[in-house]
Amino acid sequence: GQQVMQIPQYQHVQEGEDFTTYCNSSTTLSNIQWYKQRPGGHPVFLIQLVKSGEVKKQKRLTFQFGEAKKNSSLHITATQTTDVGTYFCAGPGGTSYDKVIFGPGTSLSVIP
């Protein structure tokens, strides 16, 4: 079945350093979504990418969808302690557009 993978699993950075997490799907995706889950919290939607090669920015966060629509990345510039959490990518799963498959996430720790 379809798999969504993310690397790295964990990342520890000094405050002010940049951070990148990568997401790879075993199949082509019609769209990809990114969510953030704070420790003890629930996932919160960040963004959706739809077009091949699409790049979207939200303040210090830059999201990119690969040309083949099988991979995506999230880059955070100059991390802050408020960026702490786990970042998940998610995409439509299998034959059902509505079923969503989440990656295992990248857990970000920011050292002040």
Added chain:
Amino acid sequence: DTGVSQDPRHKITKRGQNVTFRCDPISEHNRLYWYRQTLGQGPEFLTYFQNEAQLEKSRLLSDRFSAERPKGSFSTLEIQRTEQGDSAMYLCASRENRNNEQFFGPGTRLTVL
């Protein structure tokens, strides 16, 4: 609060008991999802509804799990004859028809002793 709510927030039960969880989605959202999340993992899809119709159920879900959304509003997830491996956070999410953004509830943390 107009967000997704779940009840109870925590449930401790003994192995073999049945448990039922409730999810109240955002009122205008016709799609409702159930996920299971264990420590260090992403949400694992269990099932989803469009209005009252259950359109897909994970093949990973055993027959001990059942979900309903009788009037197309709130939903319940029942686990029969719970096992220790069922211990997890059960998340509910909803979304509207034309937007893929899912809104998650706070989850129900199940502990099976």
